[in-house]
Amino acid sequence: MAAAERTRDRRERDTLSVEWVKLELLRTAYATRGGLLASRDPRFVLGWYLVFAVVPWLTHDLTVLTGLFLVCAAAVVLSRVGPLILGLFVFGFVLESGYLLIASWFFGGDLGTVLALAELTLKLATVSLASMAAFVSLDPEKLSDALLALHAPAMVAFGVSYGYRMLPVLMEEFHTVVDGYRLRAAPPPPPGFLGWRAVVRVGTTVVAAFYPLMLNTAKRTRTTVEALETKGFTYAAEHPAGRRIRLAHLRADRWDVLLIAVTVLLVAACFALGRAHPLPVQPG
Template structure:
């Protein structure tokens, strides 16, 4: 029964990773033009670093948190973020106490934590809403190098291959290994056995993936992928479906208005984490 539960847990993690990578949940940003989604993300990736006002940062954090909810971010990614955010907050409090800091020290550390958390939330909302093809086409439309857009798309598409390859290698090690002995105190032997298997599986995983990558690249080049990506006619045909509408413009306008409102709120109730 324990093995079945473990298998279901592993399968759930695999499905969550695939849903995240291929934007199958939909959401507010998933329906928008990918170029405008990238622009939306850049706003929240840059603006938090332009202020030391914690009130402004709290406002930006709230906006990005609302975007995460509207973008239907999966529980796995959201749970990992919440765990990291809680641990980081505890670290801030501990560091301020351990180094005999006062409230100003805690505020300065909280400022950095809020900036990183805001950018992380914006990243989740934006890139969970973009499937590999649309993200790659958006980068190509913005005149990014063809190899960069291909690398992004290929990296996402290699995720299922990596997961399947990892399971194959780990299952091979488990079949050839001796039966597990006693679990030990708090199951330390199980943890040690699992860690050793994962480390041993790393090199075969990379080797097998490299073989598949070479085969894929050779097949793409045979079909003229590089030429089609760099030729103007090929780019025009590939990007013909990209079209912005008034809702995309409204997204950017509403985002800028919310950012301005956060700065206005910070002007009336300033709270600074860094002096000067």
Template sequence: MARKTRDVLSVEWVRLELLRTAYSTRGGVFARMDPRMVLAWYLLAALAPWFTHNLTVLMILFVMGAVAVVLARVGPLVLGLFLVGLIGNAVGLFAAAFVFGGDLGTLVALGELNLKLGAVSMASMAAFVSLEPEQLSDALLALRAPELLAFGVSYGYRMLPILVDEYVTVFDGQLLRHAPVERRGVLGWRVILRWSTLAVTAFYPIMLNTAKNVRTTVEALETRGFTYGAHHRAGRTLRLAYLKVTSWDIVVLAGSVVAVVLAYWTGAQFPIHR
């Protein structure tokens, strides 16, 4: 059991999970959709919670977000970070309200805020975990977003595995060059302090390597005519030719619209009063 836990929490596992998340290798319902329709679904799911204070509607939208996360097959790393953040934020806000004399109304208002943030966060996970870098970039380009924005999104995703690999290499090199601590201390605090220090200092060489990679990539792209191809109409048409809205896209988006409307109708019929 201890060995399995150590394998799951290793740096290599985190790196692989980040790559699976960035490159949408798990599949799911939204991965089969046109990227433009995925962005439309995301706008619907992300904006719907902010137009109401009805707790019934917010709870339904929160459940819908959880269902979307399951259908999108979000990985355990991202889901775990989301749960830790959401629970930590809720506990912190409730503790602050209690310390500064908040009443039941304050707790309900904070609960409403956490429901909204949770629903929007789950919609974000479901949408962007299902999009590959090229798909997201092409969807932004098709929606007339600036060419540099579309390129920046694609480039950021492409640089992610390189940065992770370089960070792991630098971190392992620093571990080999530093002698282990002589005494672990209570609960191994000296070991934790050493690892934390090395984890922070490992970022400095990464900054220099990133600057070198950016320059090399920009020069390679300009040599291949990236700027011209992004602005030229024929180049854009050729690049975006594979985008096609199918009946599956329409069914998913229409079903989501109906679900949001039903959530608001249910909230109007069965409101939860503060």
């Protein structure tokens, strides 16, 4: 009885953890947490993101890059990025930093090599933080409307929105297919040393579920596209009057302008600090 209760409790914890991951992904995709950038005009949010996606590649100064990294880290906190995405970023950042340090030491690198690798790591981390802060704050509708307002092709804007909205469908299809494999499969063997049999079993199930998952999703996609075309979606998206009606709700206010102004001032302050206390890394 005790062993059965422990097994049931473990399965309940696993189920809850999977559900937690699903909920975190949905909260991230649909921007349900709010935050600093969630209430701003999506066009200005994309502009804010482009600043931090481009500026880090225009300098080699570690002081400037550190300042930009700290600004983006503060934006992530104010944007209320979820613990799942933030945890994955921290794990990847620490793992990459350790890997680069070990690689530079193993191949006989000196302090200059370490600083050059630190420069690259800071650039990638800054862009990653800016991406998290911006796209966690944009739901599919806002992101699609912002792209359409910036004169992106209508199909691109629709593809972004549709891809976001297909996320719950993909997750449900994945669970359905995996549950079907589990019902038809033999009872799992003992996990083995460090649970290697369980890892192999999960990996095999995920690979086997890929094809039926894509097939079921393709069927749903075809049904959705046919329904949209029946309602005249393509014509409405490309016609000027349809675009004007769809984008009529976009309104920029002084807070959006203030967001860009403060961002430019912070970037300028980082460069001024870098000029006062330079830590250059020579490229090449």
